[in-house]
Amino acid sequence: MASSDRPIILTPLETSESDINRLANGLIDLASSCHVELTLDQARLCVEHLLYVEQINQYINLTRITDINEALVLHILDSLSLVPLIDATVTRFLDMGTGAGFPGVPLHVATGLPGVLLDSVGKKIKAVNACLKQLGIDRITGVHDRLESYAAENKKAFDLVVARAVAPLPILIEYASPFLKHNGQLLISKxxxxxxxxxxxxxxxxxxxxxxxxxxxxxxxxxxxxxELYSFVQVSKPTIKLPRSVGEARKRPLGQ
Ligand SMILES: C[S@@+](CC[C@H](N)C(=O)[O-])C[C@H]1O[C@@H](n2cnc3c(N)ncnc32)[C@H](O)[C@@H]1O
Structure with a gap:
Protein backbone atom coordinates (compact mmCIF):
# COMPACT_ATOMS: atom_id res chain seq x y z
CA MET A 1 0.00 0.00 0.00
CA ALA A 2 1.39 3.42 -0.94
CA SER A 3 2.13 5.35 2.26
CA SER A 4 -0.38 8.05 1.26
CA ASP A 5 -3.18 5.40 1.00
CA ARG A 6 -2.53 4.21 4.54
CA PRO A 7 -5.55 4.78 6.79
CA ILE A 8 -5.00 7.51 9.34
CA ILE A 9 -5.00 6.09 12.85
CA LEU A 10 -3.89 8.56 15.48
CA THR A 11 -2.18 7.19 18.56
CA PRO A 12 -1.85 8.93 21.95
CA LEU A 13 0.70 11.73 21.84
CA GLU A 14 4.15 10.80 23.09
CA THR A 15 4.85 14.36 24.22
CA SER A 16 4.45 14.65 28.00
CA GLU A 17 1.74 16.83 29.59
CA SER A 18 4.38 19.12 31.02
CA ASP A 19 6.03 19.56 27.60
CA ILE A 20 2.63 20.30 26.00
CA ASN A 21 1.98 22.91 28.70
CA ARG A 22 5.44 24.41 28.20
CA LEU A 23 4.86 24.69 24.43
CA ALA A 24 1.36 26.07 25.01
CA ASN A 25 2.66 28.74 27.40
CA GLY A 26 5.29 29.69 24.82
CA LEU A 27 2.52 29.99 22.23
CA ILE A 28 0.45 32.21 24.54
CA ASP A 29 3.39 34.65 24.71
CA LEU A 30 3.97 34.50 20.95
CA ALA A 31 0.27 35.08 20.21
CA SER A 32 0.12 37.98 22.61
CA SER A 33 2.89 39.68 20.58
CA CYS A 34 0.42 39.52 17.62
CA HIS A 35 -2.41 40.94 19.79
CA VAL A 36 -4.15 37.55 20.10
CA GLU A 37 -4.99 36.43 23.62
CA LEU A 38 -5.22 32.65 24.07
CA THR A 39 -6.25 30.67 27.15
CA LEU A 40 -4.09 27.70 28.15
CA ASP A 41 -6.78 25.33 26.81
CA GLN A 42 -6.85 27.10 23.42
CA ALA A 43 -3.06 27.11 23.18
CA ARG A 44 -2.93 23.42 24.14
CA LEU A 45 -5.43 22.58 21.36
CA CYS A 46 -3.26 24.39 18.80
CA VAL A 47 -0.14 22.58 20.04
CA GLU A 48 -1.88 19.18 20.04
CA HIS A 49 -3.10 19.78 16.46
CA LEU A 50 0.50 20.43 15.47
CA LEU A 51 1.71 17.27 17.25
CA TYR A 52 -0.91 15.14 15.46
CA VAL A 53 0.08 16.71 12.12
CA GLU A 54 3.67 15.75 12.95
CA GLN A 55 2.51 12.18 13.74
CA ILE A 56 0.67 11.83 10.40
CA ASN A 57 3.57 13.49 8.61
CA GLN A 58 5.62 10.32 9.31
CA TYR A 59 3.71 8.56 6.50
CA ILE A 60 1.73 11.27 4.63
CA ASN A 61 3.55 14.34 3.42
CA LEU A 62 1.70 17.26 5.05
CA THR A 63 4.44 19.71 5.95
CA ARG A 64 8.17 20.20 5.46
CA ILE A 65 8.43 21.90 8.86
CA THR A 66 9.33 19.23 11.39
CA ASP A 67 10.89 21.28 14.20
CA ILE A 68 8.17 22.00 16.76
CA ASN A 69 9.46 25.46 17.72
CA GLU A 70 9.66 26.46 14.07
CA ALA A 71 6.15 25.07 13.48
CA LEU A 72 4.76 27.05 16.43
CA VAL A 73 5.75 30.24 14.62
CA LEU A 74 5.42 29.28 10.95
CA HIS A 75 2.14 27.35 11.28
CA ILE A 76 0.29 28.52 14.38
CA LEU A 77 1.44 32.10 14.97
CA ASP A 78 1.34 32.82 11.25
CA SER A 79 -2.28 31.56 11.17
CA LEU A 80 -3.27 33.49 14.31
CA SER A 81 -1.89 36.75 12.91
CA LEU A 82 -5.09 37.03 10.83
CA VAL A 83 -7.35 37.03 13.92
CA PRO A 84 -7.15 40.77 14.80
CA LEU A 85 -8.26 41.68 11.27
CA ILE A 86 -11.47 39.60 11.39
CA ASP A 87 -14.58 41.75 11.19
CA ALA A 88 -16.68 41.59 14.37
CA THR A 89 -19.81 40.63 12.38
CA VAL A 90 -18.34 37.42 10.88
CA THR A 91 -20.38 34.26 11.57
CA ARG A 92 -18.83 31.51 9.37
CA PHE A 93 -15.56 31.11 7.49
CA LEU A 94 -14.00 29.14 4.65
CA ASP A 95 -10.29 28.25 4.61
CA MET A 96 -9.31 27.90 0.92
CA GLY A 97 -6.57 25.29 0.41
CA THR A 98 -6.16 24.38 4.08
CA GLY A 99 -3.44 21.73 3.65
CA ALA A 100 -2.94 20.27 7.14
CA GLY A 101 -5.44 22.78 8.62
CA PHE A 102 -3.71 26.16 8.42
CA PRO A 103 -4.85 28.80 9.04
CA GLY A 104 -8.29 27.22 9.65
CA VAL A 105 -7.67 25.21 12.84
CA PRO A 106 -5.85 27.91 14.87
CA LEU A 107 -8.36 30.49 13.60
CA HIS A 108 -11.28 28.42 14.85
CA VAL A 109 -9.59 27.67 18.17
CA ALA A 110 -8.90 31.37 18.79
CA THR A 111 -12.31 32.71 17.70
CA GLY A 112 -14.80 29.85 18.09
CA LEU A 113 -16.09 30.61 14.56
CA PRO A 114 -17.59 27.63 12.70
CA GLY A 115 -16.40 26.93 9.20
CA VAL A 116 -15.18 24.74 6.37
CA LEU A 117 -11.56 23.80 5.69
CA LEU A 118 -11.31 22.88 2.01
CA ASP A 119 -8.59 21.22 -0.05
CA SER A 120 -8.46 19.40 -3.38
CA VAL A 121 -6.07 16.76 -1.99
CA GLY A 122 -8.09 13.98 -0.35
CA LYS A 123 -5.33 12.65 1.94
CA LYS A 124 -4.88 16.14 3.44
CA ILE A 125 -8.59 16.41 4.22
CA LYS A 126 -8.57 12.91 5.73
CA ALA A 127 -5.71 14.07 7.96
CA VAL A 128 -7.53 17.28 8.93
CA ASN A 129 -10.72 15.43 9.84
CA ALA A 130 -8.83 12.79 11.81
CA CYS A 131 -7.12 15.55 13.82
CA LEU A 132 -10.40 17.40 14.42
CA LYS A 133 -12.05 14.21 15.69
CA GLN A 134 -9.12 13.44 17.99
CA LEU A 135 -9.16 17.00 19.35
CA GLY A 136 -12.92 16.95 19.92
CA ILE A 137 -13.46 19.91 17.56
CA ASP A 138 -16.82 19.60 15.80
CA ARG A 139 -17.73 23.12 14.62
CA ILE A 140 -15.30 23.08 11.68
CA THR A 141 -15.04 20.35 9.10
CA GLY A 142 -12.65 19.38 6.32
CA VAL A 143 -14.14 19.14 2.81
CA HIS A 144 -12.44 17.47 -0.14
CA ASP A 145 -13.20 19.45 -3.30
CA ARG A 146 -11.79 21.96 -5.73
CA LEU A 147 -12.59 25.56 -4.88
CA GLU A 148 -14.12 26.22 -8.28
CA SER A 149 -16.54 23.26 -7.97
CA TYR A 150 -17.41 23.93 -4.33
CA ALA A 151 -18.12 27.59 -5.20
CA ALA A 152 -20.85 26.63 -7.67
CA GLU A 153 -22.84 24.97 -4.83
CA ASN A 154 -21.94 27.40 -2.04
CA LYS A 155 -22.56 30.83 -3.49
CA LYS A 156 -22.60 33.60 -0.85
CA ALA A 157 -22.39 30.96 1.89
CA PHE A 158 -19.63 32.64 3.95
CA ASP A 159 -18.90 36.05 5.39
CA LEU A 160 -15.19 35.33 5.80
CA VAL A 161 -12.78 33.57 3.45
CA VAL A 162 -9.13 33.06 4.43
CA ALA A 163 -6.10 31.71 2.58
CA ARG A 164 -2.42 31.23 3.22
CA ALA A 165 0.18 30.11 0.68
CA VAL A 166 -2.30 28.85 -1.92
CA ALA A 167 -1.97 31.02 -5.05
CA PRO A 168 -1.11 34.53 -6.27
CA LEU A 169 -3.45 37.37 -5.17
CA PRO A 170 -5.57 37.69 -8.35
CA ILE A 171 -6.33 33.95 -8.26
CA LEU A 172 -7.26 34.00 -4.57
CA ILE A 173 -9.54 36.98 -5.13
CA GLU A 174 -11.29 35.20 -8.00
CA TYR A 175 -11.64 31.96 -5.99
CA ALA A 176 -13.04 33.79 -2.96
CA SER A 177 -15.56 36.15 -4.54
CA PRO A 178 -18.40 33.66 -5.31
CA PHE A 179 -18.35 32.40 -1.71
CA LEU A 180 -18.76 35.83 -0.14
CA LYS A 181 -21.95 37.49 1.01
CA HIS A 182 -22.35 41.23 0.39
CA ASN A 183 -19.77 42.98 2.64
CA GLY A 184 -18.06 39.61 3.24
CA GLN A 185 -14.34 39.67 3.95
CA LEU A 186 -11.35 37.98 2.29
CA LEU A 187 -8.22 37.77 4.48
CA ILE A 188 -4.96 36.76 2.86
CA SER A 189 -1.51 36.24 4.36
CA LYS A 190 1.41 36.62 1.95
CA GLU A 228 1.76 41.14 4.41
CA LEU A 229 -1.87 40.76 5.44
CA TYR A 230 -4.64 41.93 3.12
CA SER A 231 -8.31 42.40 3.90
CA PHE A 232 -10.62 42.72 0.88
CA VAL A 233 -14.38 43.31 1.10
CA GLN A 234 -17.07 42.19 -1.36
CA VAL A 235 -18.67 45.60 -1.99
CA SER A 236 -20.62 44.97 -5.21
CA LYS A 237 -21.56 42.30 -7.75
CA PRO A 238 -18.71 40.95 -9.94
CA THR A 239 -18.78 42.31 -13.47
CA ILE A 240 -17.83 38.85 -14.82
CA LYS A 241 -19.50 35.46 -14.38
CA LEU A 242 -18.00 33.52 -11.47
CA PRO A 243 -16.86 30.87 -10.77
CA ARG A 244 -15.14 30.33 -14.10
CA SER A 245 -14.59 26.69 -15.10
CA VAL A 246 -12.11 24.54 -13.13
CA GLY A 247 -8.48 25.55 -13.76
CA GLU A 248 -9.36 28.76 -15.65
CA ALA A 249 -8.27 31.10 -12.81
CA ARG A 250 -4.72 29.66 -12.93
CA LYS A 251 -4.57 29.33 -16.74
CA ARG A 252 -5.82 32.85 -17.47
CA PRO A 253 -5.53 34.93 -14.27
CA LEU A 254 -7.69 38.03 -14.05
CA GLY A 255 -6.04 41.43 -14.04
CA GLN A 256 -3.24 40.63 -16.49
C1 LIG B 1 1.06 25.33 -0.21
S1 LIG B 1 -0.36 24.54 0.38
C2 LIG B 1 -0.80 25.58 1.74
C3 LIG B 1 -1.60 24.85 2.77
C4 LIG B 1 -2.04 25.69 3.98
N1 LIG B 1 -2.94 26.76 3.60
C5 LIG B 1 -0.84 26.24 4.72
O1 LIG B 1 -0.66 27.44 4.73
O2 LIG B 1 -0.11 25.43 5.33
C6 LIG B 1 -1.63 24.95 -0.82
C7 LIG B 1 -2.84 24.06 -0.70
O3 LIG B 1 -3.88 24.60 -1.52
C8 LIG B 1 -4.56 23.51 -2.15
N2 LIG B 1 -5.19 24.03 -3.37
C9 LIG B 1 -4.59 24.70 -4.39
N3 LIG B 1 -5.48 25.00 -5.36
C10 LIG B 1 -6.69 24.50 -4.96
C11 LIG B 1 -8.00 24.48 -5.53
N4 LIG B 1 -8.24 25.02 -6.72
N5 LIG B 1 -9.00 23.90 -4.83
C12 LIG B 1 -8.75 23.34 -3.62
N6 LIG B 1 -7.53 23.33 -3.02
C13 LIG B 1 -6.51 23.90 -3.68
C14 LIG B 1 -3.45 22.49 -2.40
O4 LIG B 1 -3.96 21.18 -2.54
C15 LIG B 1 -2.57 22.65 -1.17
O5 LIG B 1 -2.91 21.73 -0.16
Missing part, protein backbone atom coordinates in the same frame (compact mmCIF):
# COMPACT_ATOMS: atom_id res chain seq x y z
CA UNK A 191 5.19 36.53 2.18
CA UNK A 192 6.34 39.44 0.10
CA UNK A 193 4.26 39.85 -3.08
CA UNK A 194 5.92 41.85 -5.85
CA UNK A 195 4.32 45.10 -7.08
CA UNK A 196 3.07 43.36 -10.25
CA UNK A 197 1.12 40.77 -8.23
CA UNK A 198 -0.38 43.59 -6.17
CA UNK A 199 -1.39 45.60 -9.23
CA UNK A 200 -2.98 42.49 -10.81
CA UNK A 201 -4.70 41.79 -7.51
CA UNK A 202 -6.27 45.23 -7.50
CA UNK A 203 -7.49 44.81 -11.13
CA UNK A 204 -8.89 41.35 -10.31
CA UNK A 205 -10.60 42.77 -7.21
CA UNK A 206 -12.32 45.42 -9.35
CA UNK A 207 -13.66 42.77 -11.75
CA UNK A 208 -14.84 40.66 -8.80
CA UNK A 209 -16.60 43.56 -7.03
CA UNK A 210 -14.06 43.64 -4.20
CA UNK A 211 -12.11 46.46 -2.56
CA UNK A 212 -8.94 46.46 -0.46
CA UNK A 213 -10.12 47.58 2.98
CA UNK A 214 -6.99 47.10 5.11
CA UNK A 215 -3.35 46.12 4.70
CA UNK A 216 -0.86 45.37 7.48
CA UNK A 217 2.78 44.34 7.49
CA UNK A 218 4.72 42.61 10.23
CA UNK A 219 7.76 40.43 10.88
CA UNK A 220 7.45 37.03 12.50
CA UNK A 221 9.73 36.70 15.57
CA UNK A 222 13.26 35.26 15.47
CA UNK A 223 13.82 36.10 11.80
CA UNK A 224 11.12 33.70 10.57
CA UNK A 225 10.12 36.10 7.82
CA UNK A 226 8.00 39.01 6.74
CA UNK A 227 4.23 38.94 6.27
Missing amino acids: GNPDPEELAQGRSAAKLCGMELQAHESFDLPDGFGHR
Whole structure:
Protein backbone atom coordinates (compact mmCIF):
# COMPACT_ATOMS: atom_id res chain seq x y z
CA MET A 1 0.00 0.00 0.00
CA ALA A 2 1.39 3.42 -0.94
CA SER A 3 2.13 5.35 2.26
CA SER A 4 -0.38 8.05 1.26
CA ASP A 5 -3.18 5.40 1.00
CA ARG A 6 -2.53 4.21 4.54
CA PRO A 7 -5.55 4.78 6.79
CA ILE A 8 -5.00 7.51 9.34
CA ILE A 9 -5.00 6.09 12.85
CA LEU A 10 -3.89 8.56 15.48
CA THR A 11 -2.18 7.19 18.56
CA PRO A 12 -1.85 8.93 21.95
CA LEU A 13 0.70 11.73 21.84
CA GLU A 14 4.15 10.80 23.09
CA THR A 15 4.85 14.36 24.22
CA SER A 16 4.45 14.65 28.00
CA GLU A 17 1.74 16.83 29.59
CA SER A 18 4.38 19.12 31.02
CA ASP A 19 6.03 19.56 27.60
CA ILE A 20 2.63 20.30 26.00
CA ASN A 21 1.98 22.91 28.70
CA ARG A 22 5.44 24.41 28.20
CA LEU A 23 4.86 24.69 24.43
CA ALA A 24 1.36 26.07 25.01
CA ASN A 25 2.66 28.74 27.40
CA GLY A 26 5.29 29.69 24.82
CA LEU A 27 2.52 29.99 22.23
CA ILE A 28 0.45 32.21 24.54
CA ASP A 29 3.39 34.65 24.71
CA LEU A 30 3.97 34.50 20.95
CA ALA A 31 0.27 35.08 20.21
CA SER A 32 0.12 37.98 22.61
CA SER A 33 2.89 39.68 20.58
CA CYS A 34 0.42 39.52 17.62
CA HIS A 35 -2.41 40.94 19.79
CA VAL A 36 -4.15 37.55 20.10
CA GLU A 37 -4.99 36.43 23.62
CA LEU A 38 -5.22 32.65 24.07
CA THR A 39 -6.25 30.67 27.15
CA LEU A 40 -4.09 27.70 28.15
CA ASP A 41 -6.78 25.33 26.81
CA GLN A 42 -6.85 27.10 23.42
CA ALA A 43 -3.06 27.11 23.18
CA ARG A 44 -2.93 23.42 24.14
CA LEU A 45 -5.43 22.58 21.36
CA CYS A 46 -3.26 24.39 18.80
CA VAL A 47 -0.14 22.58 20.04
CA GLU A 48 -1.88 19.18 20.04
CA HIS A 49 -3.10 19.78 16.46
CA LEU A 50 0.50 20.43 15.47
CA LEU A 51 1.71 17.27 17.25
CA TYR A 52 -0.91 15.14 15.46
CA VAL A 53 0.08 16.71 12.12
CA GLU A 54 3.67 15.75 12.95
CA GLN A 55 2.51 12.18 13.74
CA ILE A 56 0.67 11.83 10.40
CA ASN A 57 3.57 13.49 8.61
CA GLN A 58 5.62 10.32 9.31
CA TYR A 59 3.71 8.56 6.50
CA ILE A 60 1.73 11.27 4.63
CA ASN A 61 3.55 14.34 3.42
CA LEU A 62 1.70 17.26 5.05
CA THR A 63 4.44 19.71 5.95
CA ARG A 64 8.17 20.20 5.46
CA ILE A 65 8.43 21.90 8.86
CA THR A 66 9.33 19.23 11.39
CA ASP A 67 10.89 21.28 14.20
CA ILE A 68 8.17 22.00 16.76
CA ASN A 69 9.46 25.46 17.72
CA GLU A 70 9.66 26.46 14.07
CA ALA A 71 6.15 25.07 13.48
CA LEU A 72 4.76 27.05 16.43
CA VAL A 73 5.75 30.24 14.62
CA LEU A 74 5.42 29.28 10.95
CA HIS A 75 2.14 27.35 11.28
CA ILE A 76 0.29 28.52 14.38
CA LEU A 77 1.44 32.10 14.97
CA ASP A 78 1.34 32.82 11.25
CA SER A 79 -2.28 31.56 11.17
CA LEU A 80 -3.27 33.49 14.31
CA SER A 81 -1.89 36.75 12.91
CA LEU A 82 -5.09 37.03 10.83
CA VAL A 83 -7.35 37.03 13.92
CA PRO A 84 -7.15 40.77 14.80
CA LEU A 85 -8.26 41.68 11.27
CA ILE A 86 -11.47 39.60 11.39
CA ASP A 87 -14.58 41.75 11.19
CA ALA A 88 -16.68 41.59 14.37
CA THR A 89 -19.81 40.63 12.38
CA VAL A 90 -18.34 37.42 10.88
CA THR A 91 -20.38 34.26 11.57
CA ARG A 92 -18.83 31.51 9.37
CA PHE A 93 -15.56 31.11 7.49
CA LEU A 94 -14.00 29.14 4.65
CA ASP A 95 -10.29 28.25 4.61
CA MET A 96 -9.31 27.90 0.92
CA GLY A 97 -6.57 25.29 0.41
CA THR A 98 -6.16 24.38 4.08
CA GLY A 99 -3.44 21.73 3.65
CA ALA A 100 -2.94 20.27 7.14
CA GLY A 101 -5.44 22.78 8.62
CA PHE A 102 -3.71 26.16 8.42
CA PRO A 103 -4.85 28.80 9.04
CA GLY A 104 -8.29 27.22 9.65
CA VAL A 105 -7.67 25.21 12.84
CA PRO A 106 -5.85 27.91 14.87
CA LEU A 107 -8.36 30.49 13.60
CA HIS A 108 -11.28 28.42 14.85
CA VAL A 109 -9.59 27.67 18.17
CA ALA A 110 -8.90 31.37 18.79
CA THR A 111 -12.31 32.71 17.70
CA GLY A 112 -14.80 29.85 18.09
CA LEU A 113 -16.09 30.61 14.56
CA PRO A 114 -17.59 27.63 12.70
CA GLY A 115 -16.40 26.93 9.20
CA VAL A 116 -15.18 24.74 6.37
CA LEU A 117 -11.56 23.80 5.69
CA LEU A 118 -11.31 22.88 2.01
CA ASP A 119 -8.59 21.22 -0.05
CA SER A 120 -8.46 19.40 -3.38
CA VAL A 121 -6.07 16.76 -1.99
CA GLY A 122 -8.09 13.98 -0.35
CA LYS A 123 -5.33 12.65 1.94
CA LYS A 124 -4.88 16.14 3.44
CA ILE A 125 -8.59 16.41 4.22
CA LYS A 126 -8.57 12.91 5.73
CA ALA A 127 -5.71 14.07 7.96
CA VAL A 128 -7.53 17.28 8.93
CA ASN A 129 -10.72 15.43 9.84
CA ALA A 130 -8.83 12.79 11.81
CA CYS A 131 -7.12 15.55 13.82
CA LEU A 132 -10.40 17.40 14.42
CA LYS A 133 -12.05 14.21 15.69
CA GLN A 134 -9.12 13.44 17.99
CA LEU A 135 -9.16 17.00 19.35
CA GLY A 136 -12.92 16.95 19.92
CA ILE A 137 -13.46 19.91 17.56
CA ASP A 138 -16.82 19.60 15.80
CA ARG A 139 -17.73 23.12 14.62
CA ILE A 140 -15.30 23.08 11.68
CA THR A 141 -15.04 20.35 9.10
CA GLY A 142 -12.65 19.38 6.32
CA VAL A 143 -14.14 19.14 2.81
CA HIS A 144 -12.44 17.47 -0.14
CA ASP A 145 -13.20 19.45 -3.30
CA ARG A 146 -11.79 21.96 -5.73
CA LEU A 147 -12.59 25.56 -4.88
CA GLU A 148 -14.12 26.22 -8.28
CA SER A 149 -16.54 23.26 -7.97
CA TYR A 150 -17.41 23.93 -4.33
CA ALA A 151 -18.12 27.59 -5.20
CA ALA A 152 -20.85 26.63 -7.67
CA GLU A 153 -22.84 24.97 -4.83
CA ASN A 154 -21.94 27.40 -2.04
CA LYS A 155 -22.56 30.83 -3.49
CA LYS A 156 -22.60 33.60 -0.85
CA ALA A 157 -22.39 30.96 1.89
CA PHE A 158 -19.63 32.64 3.95
CA ASP A 159 -18.90 36.05 5.39
CA LEU A 160 -15.19 35.33 5.80
CA VAL A 161 -12.78 33.57 3.45
CA VAL A 162 -9.13 33.06 4.43
CA ALA A 163 -6.10 31.71 2.58
CA ARG A 164 -2.42 31.23 3.22
CA ALA A 165 0.18 30.11 0.68
CA VAL A 166 -2.30 28.85 -1.92
CA ALA A 167 -1.97 31.02 -5.05
CA PRO A 168 -1.11 34.53 -6.27
CA LEU A 169 -3.45 37.37 -5.17
CA PRO A 170 -5.57 37.69 -8.35
CA ILE A 171 -6.33 33.95 -8.26
CA LEU A 172 -7.26 34.00 -4.57
CA ILE A 173 -9.54 36.98 -5.13
CA GLU A 174 -11.29 35.20 -8.00
CA TYR A 175 -11.64 31.96 -5.99
CA ALA A 176 -13.04 33.79 -2.96
CA SER A 177 -15.56 36.15 -4.54
CA PRO A 178 -18.40 33.66 -5.31
CA PHE A 179 -18.35 32.40 -1.71
CA LEU A 180 -18.76 35.83 -0.14
CA LYS A 181 -21.95 37.49 1.01
CA HIS A 182 -22.35 41.23 0.39
CA ASN A 183 -19.77 42.98 2.64
CA GLY A 184 -18.06 39.61 3.24
CA GLN A 185 -14.34 39.67 3.95
CA LEU A 186 -11.35 37.98 2.29
CA LEU A 187 -8.22 37.77 4.48
CA ILE A 188 -4.96 36.76 2.86
CA SER A 189 -1.51 36.24 4.36
CA LYS A 190 1.41 36.62 1.95
CA GLY A 191 5.19 36.53 2.18
CA ASN A 192 6.34 39.44 0.10
CA PRO A 193 4.26 39.85 -3.08
CA ASP A 194 5.92 41.85 -5.85
CA PRO A 195 4.32 45.10 -7.08
CA GLU A 196 3.07 43.36 -10.25
CA GLU A 197 1.12 40.77 -8.23
CA LEU A 198 -0.38 43.59 -6.17
CA ALA A 199 -1.39 45.60 -9.23
CA GLN A 200 -2.98 42.49 -10.81
CA GLY A 201 -4.70 41.79 -7.51
CA ARG A 202 -6.27 45.23 -7.50
CA SER A 203 -7.49 44.81 -11.13
CA ALA A 204 -8.89 41.35 -10.31
CA ALA A 205 -10.60 42.77 -7.21
CA LYS A 206 -12.32 45.42 -9.35
CA LEU A 207 -13.66 42.77 -11.75
CA CYS A 208 -14.84 40.66 -8.80
CA GLY A 209 -16.60 43.56 -7.03
CA MET A 210 -14.06 43.64 -4.20
CA GLU A 211 -12.11 46.46 -2.56
CA LEU A 212 -8.94 46.46 -0.46
CA GLN A 213 -10.12 47.58 2.98
CA ALA A 214 -6.99 47.10 5.11
CA HIS A 215 -3.35 46.12 4.70
CA GLU A 216 -0.86 45.37 7.48
CA SER A 217 2.78 44.34 7.49
CA PHE A 218 4.72 42.61 10.23
CA ASP A 219 7.76 40.43 10.88
CA LEU A 220 7.45 37.03 12.50
CA PRO A 221 9.73 36.70 15.57
CA ASP A 222 13.26 35.26 15.47
CA GLY A 223 13.82 36.10 11.80
CA PHE A 224 11.12 33.70 10.57
CA GLY A 225 10.12 36.10 7.82
CA HIS A 226 8.00 39.01 6.74
CA ARG A 227 4.23 38.94 6.27
CA GLU A 228 1.76 41.14 4.41
CA LEU A 229 -1.87 40.76 5.44
CA TYR A 230 -4.64 41.93 3.12
CA SER A 231 -8.31 42.40 3.90
CA PHE A 232 -10.62 42.72 0.88
CA VAL A 233 -14.38 43.31 1.10
CA GLN A 234 -17.07 42.19 -1.36
CA VAL A 235 -18.67 45.60 -1.99
CA SER A 236 -20.62 44.97 -5.21
CA LYS A 237 -21.56 42.30 -7.75
CA PRO A 238 -18.71 40.95 -9.94
CA THR A 239 -18.78 42.31 -13.47
CA ILE A 240 -17.83 38.85 -14.82
CA LYS A 241 -19.50 35.46 -14.38
CA LEU A 242 -18.00 33.52 -11.47
CA PRO A 243 -16.86 30.87 -10.77
CA ARG A 244 -15.14 30.33 -14.10
CA SER A 245 -14.59 26.69 -15.10
CA VAL A 246 -12.11 24.54 -13.13
CA GLY A 247 -8.48 25.55 -13.76
CA GLU A 248 -9.36 28.76 -15.65
CA ALA A 249 -8.27 31.10 -12.81
CA ARG A 250 -4.72 29.66 -12.93
CA LYS A 251 -4.57 29.33 -16.74
CA ARG A 252 -5.82 32.85 -17.47
CA PRO A 253 -5.53 34.93 -14.27
CA LEU A 254 -7.69 38.03 -14.05
CA GLY A 255 -6.04 41.43 -14.04
CA GLN A 256 -3.24 40.63 -16.49
C1 LIG B 1 1.06 25.33 -0.21
S1 LIG B 1 -0.36 24.54 0.38
C2 LIG B 1 -0.80 25.58 1.74
C3 LIG B 1 -1.60 24.85 2.77
C4 LIG B 1 -2.04 25.69 3.98
N1 LIG B 1 -2.94 26.76 3.60
C5 LIG B 1 -0.84 26.24 4.72
O1 LIG B 1 -0.66 27.44 4.73
O2 LIG B 1 -0.11 25.43 5.33
C6 LIG B 1 -1.63 24.95 -0.82
C7 LIG B 1 -2.84 24.06 -0.70
O3 LIG B 1 -3.88 24.60 -1.52
C8 LIG B 1 -4.56 23.51 -2.15
N2 LIG B 1 -5.19 24.03 -3.37
C9 LIG B 1 -4.59 24.70 -4.39
N3 LIG B 1 -5.48 25.00 -5.36
C10 LIG B 1 -6.69 24.50 -4.96
C11 LIG B 1 -8.00 24.48 -5.53
N4 LIG B 1 -8.24 25.02 -6.72
N5 LIG B 1 -9.00 23.90 -4.83
C12 LIG B 1 -8.75 23.34 -3.62
N6 LIG B 1 -7.53 23.33 -3.02
C13 LIG B 1 -6.51 23.90 -3.68
C14 LIG B 1 -3.45 22.49 -2.40
O4 LIG B 1 -3.96 21.18 -2.54
C15 LIG B 1 -2.57 22.65 -1.17
O5 LIG B 1 -2.91 21.73 -0.16
